[in-house]
Amino acid sequence: MPDTSICAPRKARVFSQIEKQALYDVIENRRDVRNEFLPDPVEPDTLRRILKAAHAAPSVGLSKPWNFILIRDNAQRAKMKAAFRKANVEAVAMFPEAKRSAYSALKLEGIEKAPLNICVTCDRARGGEVVLGRTHNRDMDLYSTVCAVQNLWLAARAEGVGVGWVSIFNDADLRTILGLPGHVAIVAYLCVGYVDQLFDKPELAARGWASESELNASVMEETWDEQLGTRCY
Amino acid sequence: MPDTSICAPRKARVFSQIEKQALYDVIENRRDVRNEFLPDPVEPDTLRRILKAAHAAPSVGLSKPWNFILIRDNAQRAKMKAAFRKANVEAVAMFPEAKRSAYSALKLEGIEKAPLNICVTCDRARGGEVVLGRTHNRDMDLYSTVCAVQNLWLAARAEGVGVGWVSIFNDADLRTILGLPGHVAIVAYLCVGYVDQLFDKPELAARGWASESELNASVMEETWDEQLGTRCY
Numbered sequence: 001m002p003d004t005s006i007c008a009p010r011k012a013r014v015f016s017q018i019e020k021q022a023l024y025d026v027i028e029n030r031r032d033v034r035n036e037f038l039p040d041p042v043e044p045d046t047l048r049r050i051l052k053a054a055h056a057a058p059s060v061g062l063s064k065p066w067n068f069i070l071i072r073d074n075a076q077r078a079k080m081k082a083a084f085r086k087a088n089v090e091a092v093a094m095f096p097e098a099k100r101s102a103y104s105a106l107k108l109e110g111i112e113k114a115p116l117n118i119c120v121t122c123d124r125a126r127g128g129e130v131v132l133g134r135t136h137n138r139d140m141d142l143y144s145t146v147c148a149v150q151n152l153w154l155a156a157r158a159e160g161v162g163v164g165w166v167s168i169f170n171d172a173d174l175r176t177i178l179g180l181p182g183h184v185a186i187v188a189y190l191c192v193g194y195v196d197q198l199f200d201k202p203e204l205a206a207r208g209w210a211s212e213s214e215l216n217a218s219v220m221e222e223t224w225d226e227q228l229g230t231r232c233y
Numbered sequence: 234m235p236d237t238s239i240c241a242p243r244k245a246r247v248f249s250q251i252e253k254q255a256l257y258d259v260i261e262n263r264r265d266v267r268n269e270f271l272p273d274p275v276e277p278d279t280l281r282r283i284l285k286a287a288h289a290a291p292s293v294g295l296s297k298p299w300n301f302i303l304i305r306d307n308a309q310r311a312k313m314k315a316a317f318r319k320a321n322v323e324a325v326a327m328f329p330e331a332k333r334s335a336y337s338a339l340k341l342e343g344i345e346k347a348p349l350n351i352c353v354t355c356d357r358a359r360g361g362e363v364v365l366g367r368t369h370n371r372d373m374d375l376y377s378t379v380c381a382v383q384n385l386w387l388a389a390r391a392e393g394v395g396v397g398w399v400s401i402f403n404d405a406d407l408r409t410i411l412g413l414p415g416h417v418a419i420v421a422y423l424c425v426g427y428v429d430q431l432f433d434k435p436e437l438a439a440r441g442w443a444s445e446s447e448l449n450a451s452v453m454e455e456t457w458d459e460q461l462g463t464r465c466y
Contacts, residue, residue, distance in 0.1 A: 007439050009269050009430035013262045015255065015391045022252035023259055023391045027286045027384055029246045036242050048448075053260045055448040057383070058398065062435055062443035067462065069453045076455055091368040103365065123462065132336065132442065133400045135324040140400050142372075143420070146379035147386075150290070151260055154387070158248045158256045165291065167366045167373050179456045187376070197242035202295055206240050209365065210295035215281075215288040220302045222309055223412045229300065229356065 026158050032203065033162035034107045037114040037193035041072075046159050047116075053155035054120075057148035060140040063127035066148045066187070069178060071117040076177065080189070081111045083173035084166060091168050106209065109166040114191035119174070120149050125183040145187040152190070162195035259391050265436065266395030267340045270347040270426035274305075279392050280349075286388035287353075292377035293367045296360035299378045299420070302411060304350040309410065313422070314344045316406035317399060324401050339442065342399040347424035352407070353382050358416040378420040385423070395428035 015023075042050075051068055059065060071077060088108065095103050111117060122145040127134075134140045153163045166189045174186055204210045220228055248256075275283075284301055292298060304310060321341065328336050344350060355378040360367075367373045386396045399422045407419055437443045453461055 009432050012393070012428055012431040013258060014393060015259065018251070019255035019258070020391045022248065022255040023387060024282070024286060025246060025252070026248065026256055027289050027388070030289075030291070032291050036245075049257070051452060052448055053257060055451060056260050056263075058263070058265050058386070060400065062437040062445060064446050064451065067451050067453055067457075069455070069457065071455055073455050087369050091365075094363045094368050096363075106365075108366070121457075130327045130329075132324075132339075132437070133341070133398075135327050136320050136402055137400045137404070139375075142376075143379045143382075146376045147383040149376075150380045150383035151387075153291070153380075154256060154384075155260070158253045160245070160247060165366075167293065167370050169369055171370070177456075181457065181459070181462070184457065184462070195245055198245040199242050204295040204365070212295060213297050215285055218288060218297065218300050219284060220300055222302070222304055222306050223410075224300075224302065224354075224414065224417065226414070229414070229417070 026154050029198070030153060030157045031162065031198045033164040033191070033195060033198065034110050034203065035113065036162055036195045036197050037110045037191065038195065039115055040194050041115050042161060042192060042194065046161065050152055050155045050159060050161065054148040054152035057144065057151045059144035060134045061127055061132035063131050063141060063144070065122045065126040065141040066145045067121045067123065069119040069121065071119065072115065077112050077117060079177045080117065083169050083177065084109050084111060086173070087168045087170050102209065106207065108168060110164050110191040111166065114164070114193040116192040118190045118192055119178060119186060120145060120188040120190065121180065122185045122187050123183060124185055142185065142187060149188045149190070156192065160194055162193060162198065164191040165189070166191060259387050262431070263386060263390045264395065264431045266397040266424070266428055266431065267343050267436065268346065269395055269428045269430050270343045270424065271428065272348055273427050274348050275394060275425060275427065279394065283385055283388045283392060283394065287381040287385035290377065290381035290384045293373040294360055294365035296364055296374060296377070298355045298359040298374040299381045300354045300356065302352040302354065304352065305348065310345050310350060312410045313350065316402050316410065317342050317344060319406070320401045320403050335442065339440065341401060343397050343424040344399065347397070347426040349425040351423045351425055352411060352419060353378060353421040353423065354413065355418045355420050356416060357418055375418065375420060382421045382423070389425065393427055393429070395426060395431065397424040398422070399424060
């Protein structure tokens with residue numbers, strides 16, 4: 001008979017109350033950081049643990065389609081900042097006039113303040129033409145990459161490292177700066193650095209830009225609930 | 234002068250070595266579960282904590298665009314299972330002939346074995362026409378929703394609850410079963426239930442379907458590294 005022992009599940013790790021609470025505290029205390037970055041470089045061992053956590057994310061067909069491009073060079077970050085500035089001028093103009101000055105007053109990135117930027121990309125060709133689990137949803141590889149981003153973000157928070165996700169860019173500008181080939185998609189551009197102060201709720205709520213919806217408004221039973229869905233606005 | 238005190242960052246929560254290790258252990262021990270689900274219903278308090286963790290995910294412009302549709306009804310799950318079966322027949326046929334029998338031998342879902350299924354959707358209209366941070370990437374709301382999925386997955390693991398993400402469906406079939414309006418996208422279909430046994434590495438690796446790449450192959454400096462990118466295949 002073949003040895004199937006390596007292929008059997010085993011007793012699962014059980015987490016104590018203190019350990020569970022640690023996870024919930026990391027999740028609740030995670031922030032999208034724009035301005036609180038300290039200038040100190042992120043320690044190599046710390047960065048390695050954070051990236052290892054990202055690399056342990058679920059991925060479709062175990063394809064691990066992500067790459068992490070570490071950007072520390074001042075000239076590279078200056079180019080990114082210019083790309084952000086250009087896009088943000090376009091962004092302001094998209095808002096109704098009444099909201100423009102409030103929008104412009106918000107700090108939305110820490111590209112140059114954070115000592116480290118990480119561009120998280122997704123190689124759309126990795127794993128070949130047919131990937132298990134990607135057969136009916138071609139974007140599962142992008143979603144896997146976002147799972148890696150969220151793991152990275154939580155690990156960073158536990159390590160005292162803040163992360164801010166900047167999405168106000170024209171894709172083409174970043175592709176040029178980073179020299180990305182056509183089959184590689186940009187999923188996230190992250191500003192990363194130590195923090196010792198953070199907002200105690202999401203900054204957009206603290207600054208009155210938006211308010212947080214309640215969990216109850218997001219939970220439905222068995223099928224879509226049109227009434228509840230409409231109440232979310 | 235206006236009172237800006239509510240709008241200032243405060244001393245950030247610091248995590249101990251034990252707390253950090255708890256997070257890393259949750260991340261490393263998280264599995265995509267297909268077959269280890271126990272039949273016991275997930276306790277309401279436990280489920281609430283898991284959903285609360287999901288709801289604390291980062292979201293573009295604080296839009297929290299997700300909904301969680303909880304599916305426990307046997308008839309609903311039977312319809313889902315039929316939709317999976319149909320799609321999986323199509324999936325098998327997409328693989329090269331040499332891989333088809335290995336693919337068919339894999340269990341890829343726990344729709345009926347797990348007592349709870351959760352469909353995580355993204356309301357593409359939530360937050361209005363112009364959402365802060367979504368101006369230059371229209372898919373940021375989908376990515377926010379994936380962050381919620383990953384928070385849910387980690388919280389579940391800490392609670393002794395397994396999660397398996399099923400993506401082998403035709404979108405239209407699920408939309409019909411769940412009665413989704415056109416502006417709502419399906420991001421993830423999750424099978425959820427208590428587990429006491431799990432694989433000690435990703436099941437696709439344990440079963441020899443795929444092998445895990447090393448972190449080093451995913452890390453680049455300053456720009457895309459074509460050589461490293463090519464080595465990932």
